[in-house]
Amino acid sequence: MSSRSDTGTAVDAATDPLLTVEDVHTYYGESHILEGVSLAVEEGETVALIGRNGVGKTTTLRSVLQLTPPRRGSIRYRGEELVGLRTHEVASRGVGWIPEERRMFAELTVTENIRIAVPKGGDVEAAIDRAFETFPALDERSSAKAGALSGGQQQMLAIARGLVGDNEFLLVDEPSEGLAPQIVADVADAIAAAAEEATILLVEQNLPLAMDLADRFYLLDNGQVVKEGSTEGVSPDDEELRRYLSA
Numbered sequence: 744m745s746s747r748s749d750t751g752t753a754v755d756a757a758t759d760p761l762l763t764v765e766d767v768h769t770y771y772g773e774s775h776i777l778e779g780v781s782l783a784v785e786e787g788e789t790v791a792l793i794g795r796n797g798v799g800k801t802t803t804l805r806s807v808l809q810l811t812p813p814r815r816g817s818i819r820y821r822g823e824e825l826v827g828l829r830t831h832e833v834a835s836r837g838v839g840w841i842p843e844e845r846r847m848f849a850e851l852t853v854t855e856n857i858r859i860a861v862p863k864g865g866d867v868e869a870a871i872d873r874a875f876e877t878f879p880a881l882d883e884r885s886s887a888k889a890g891a892l893s894g895g896q897q898q899m900l901a902i903a904r905g906l907v908g909d910n911e912f913l914l915v916d917e918p919s920e921g922l923a924p925q926i927v928a929d930v931a932d933a934i935a936a937a938a939e940e941a942t943i944l945l946v947e948q949n950l951p952l953a954m955d956l957a958d959r960f961y962l963l964d965n966g967q968v969v970k971e972g973s974t975e976g977v978s979p980d981d982e983e984l985r986r987y988l989s990a
């Protein structure tokens with residue numbers, strides 16, 4: 744939509760979304776996994792990507808990161824085309840990835856893990872202080888080896904590492920996977936804290952969690968978006984969503 748200012752100049756009232764995924768087709772070999780996925784994430788939003796196992800949620804994140812480059816379609820970040828870039832080039836634009844397996848250095852301490860996630864030239868001590876401020880539970884375990892942390896604490900550390908990596912946009916894959924319900928609540932708090940600092944595209948099969956954390960959602964099925972909308976007023980018991988999510 745565009746409007747006119749008093750001086751009569753055309754002003755673009757709508758700004759581009761931070762991330763625009765348009766008609767993306769991604770394959771593993773001959774397997775056509777994403778069959779024309781389109782979605783958008785506005786700056787400051789948390790958007791959930793939901794859907795049952797194997798529908799293409801992780802593949803969507805991998806497509807954005809150019810880990811599995813799409814064969815067709817467009818993915819724009821701040822208006823710039825990402826398709827054709829290398830993954831490190833996407834990362835250097837401020838796009839961080841928190842994969843399901845929560846990559847970290849098990850033999851290093853919590854503090855060391857955060858320290859090495861700070862980009863070259865960054866203020867390491869300030870970044871560590873800020874991470875511990877955002878995630879006090881990590882502060883309490885600062886000298887523990889990452890490998891000795893609980894699953895929930897490891898997830899928190901993975902999110903903290905994503906944030907200190909100077910990322911304005913985080914792709915978070917299934918943070919609640921394999922965690923006990925009371926731990927999931929802590930991880931939800933950590934994501935909510937991260938959402939204060941970054942825009943988030945969150946893959947999550949835990950519907951109540953996704954609805955709680957996200958402003959909007961996209962429901963994927965068989966490599967296509969079949970439903971999207973605001974999470975406001977959507978019940979985690981929503982029958983249609985549940986039907987799509989049950990295996």
Ligand SMILES: Nc1ncnc2c1ncn2[C@@H]1O[C@H](COP(=O)(O)OP(=O)(O)OP(=O)(O)O)[C@@H](O)[C@H]1O
Binds near residue numbers: 774796799802803
């Ligand atoms: N490296 C790969 N090579 C071939 N097929 C793959 C590969 N990775 C994923 N797939 C297949 O692609 C499809 C989509 O997988 P994807 O991981 O994107 O699903 P998902 O929605 O994230 O589900 P999940 O929660 O199980 O990860 C699945 O059928 C999966 O078996």
